[in-house]
Amino acid sequence: MTAVIFYISAATATVATAMVISSRNAVHALLHLIVSLLAIAVIFTLYGAPFAAALEVIVYAGAIMVLMIFVIMMLNQGDAAVDQEKAWLAPKNWYGPALLTAILLVQLLLLIFSGAEESAQRIHYIGPTEVGIALFSHYILAVELASMLLLAGLVGAFHLARHKRIETSEAPDAD
């Protein structure tokens, strides 16, 4: 049963991701991305990490994607953008990246399966309690650093996104 759910989720995630990178409409792409993220959240649950799954849904599929939605709305490109995407996504543009990435994938898989003898081991359940204990004991310093990173991101984003009158693109910022 778990296996079936896993494969369905994995297939959903893969297909949704493929849709993301080939979609021509930004909002559609974003929706596909959310589907993909939700599918990965399911996989997290299957791997005995419910806390991670919850964060995936709340932070990724929730907060971050909403942020992107906002930005797409603010850019408001409309149908012209779709036509442009069509032009940019001509089939010949796909060959090179696909080849490179295929090679990379083969290499990754080769590396992953070179350690195959240990794969039969069981999966362990790790609940929020253990994660919380680890975070606030062993990783407390990193948590503080992460909080500062978020603060810096907040301030930086606020500063950068301010709508200032723009004289010329080269003009220095006049504060």
Next chain:
Amino acid sequence: MPTETLPDLLTGLTLSAILFCLGLIGLLVRRNVIYLLMCVEICTNAAALAFVVAGAHWDSSDGQVMFIFIITLAAAEVAIALALVLQFFRRRHTVDIDQLNGLRG
């Protein structure tokens, strides 16, 4: 509480590799900045998946801790990047990443 054995380490890592490569293809092919950001999210998410899978396999909470840090990083990165995209669009009226080549040698 041990779960069933099927979703093992190799399957999870394989999925993570596939997702990462899909994101990478997107990064290489797309020219719209918004798509690029989404592809970056796919890549980081794939990496986070690998951490969680590994943590589950080795019975360690470190995998999920790392996932939390990655998610934090992604949040900060997306916030800054989107602000930059907004400014870029305001100044150039385009979202083509290839127009941002002012640092060419």
Next chain:
Amino acid sequence: MQDFFAPFLAWIPLLPLLGFVLLIALPLFHLREPPEAVSAVVGVGSVCLSALLTLLIMWTLFLNNPSAVLQVSLWQWLKVGALQLGFDFYLDWLGMAMLLVVTGVGFLIHLYSAGYMHGDDGYRRYFAYLNLFVGAMLILVMADNLLLLYLGWEGVGLCSYLLIGFWYRNSANGDAARKAFIVTRIGDTAMLLGLILLFSQFGTLSIRALNTAAASAPANNLTVTLAALLLLGGAVGKSAQLPLQTWLPDAMAGPTPVSALIHAATMVTAGVYLIARMHPLFNASETAMSAVGIVGALTLLLAGFSAMVQSDIKRVLAYSTISQIGYMFLALGVGAWTGAIFHLMTHAFFKALLFLSAGSVILSLHHEQSLFSMGGLRRKLPFTFGCFAIGCASLAALPFTAGFYSKDQILLKAWEYQGGFNGIWFTGILGALITGFYSFRLLFLVFFGNDGPASAQCKDANNGVMTLPLSVLAVLALFGGLLTPPLQRVFTQAPAGHAPLWVEGVAIAAPILGLALAWLLFRHNTSPMESRGKSALEKLWFSGWGFDWLYHRLLVQPLTSLARINRNDILNSIYNGTAFICRQLHNLLSTSQNGLIRWYIASFTCGAIIFLALLVVL
């Protein structure tokens, strides 16, 4: 008495050097060119003082004492391992004879120059160089070790270069100066090698120690021969002997008093002095001695033939100088040390006189130097004519002139060499005949016959400061034969034997025969050679036996063509190539730095692929 005079010895070269420093430093105090009188007083005065000092020392110490020796050690110069050299001066009668010539004749020529160079832009510069020259020459003469001698040797070479190219605005003069410098440098390099060889062999550069060591070395020692030949190389370069004689005729580009002082009286005889100074070394090697003699004999003849056909008054004198120094080398080669130095002295007198008189003629004719433009000047320049005639007579060694005594001594000694009739002696006699011929050809062409084209504008340019040196030199050229330096203690040589009377007769007759020939051919100044053009032989002689052509073909042209091949510096192309490759790589990397983020990501991917491939393979 000797201790009292020893410190004064150092002042002899120091005074002209001080004069040089003062002359070049004068504008620093005045911020403008000093008047000619100041330059002349400093330049002439310093040499005058050292001449007086020399005379004083000569008078009090040397006059009645043939074995007088004066030495002073000023300071340690170099001290490296076994090499210990000092600024040591050493004076014996050989040095004293040279000292008298250099300061005495030098002073007279300085005095003459004060009049001759009047109105020249480089008046002060001229006297500065001249003083530096006298200083360097005095160091050369008084040096107690070979390296100090070499210092003076190079110093006079430098001054020779500076003064030949004195009128540097004419590029031909610069070329002549460079030629002189480079050709003598070939000889100097040989000499330096000789010095190094001597030091490595004997462990000292002190002249007296070397002479003692060489005298006690086994006969015909290879090292001694080689060292002597290398020193001969230096002497040959400096004294313009075969095969390095080509620079001296061109050196006439300098002012005429310079030709008199440097290229006739003093510097070019430095080679003779060097060989005389090192005579025990040369005595120890028969090969070196015969080399000296053969070089002298050949040069004597070749230069004499060239002098017979020259058309420029100074070039005749230049070739005659080469020829007369050939006599000195011949004398050295046959062991007539005293004769060589004696001839050096008399030659300094009469050749300086000839050059200075020629300078007067040239100045009177407004810098006309072609013989065939002159003629009949006897009536317009009677004083100069008198001086010139005395000089020619002395040069040709007519009986009872100064040149006669010295040349006669050499010829007698040459006769004794190999005990009787021999090639060297015969060359000497032939040379005497040629000398008589060309010196009187010169005299007749300039002063006899009809007026030449330039004679019409003749205006006697002699003034007081010029006539005084001419008069003194004329007296010396006539009676200088009585001033035999007492060199018997310096050179231990066998007393002269008795040659048959007819040998003496031939030696007297040869120049007179030359005179007669010149009289027949050039008395009327209308040279038959001039009217019918030159034969091939005359052309060969005129060009100085084609040595310039030969060296040009043999040395200069291969070098220039090599240089042309290597115009872009073949070796440098390695470095240029490296730079080129770097630049191309830079361009390559620069194009890869194209500002496209997707391109960078692709590069990341490639890098990751390569890295992972390494992991997979290993």
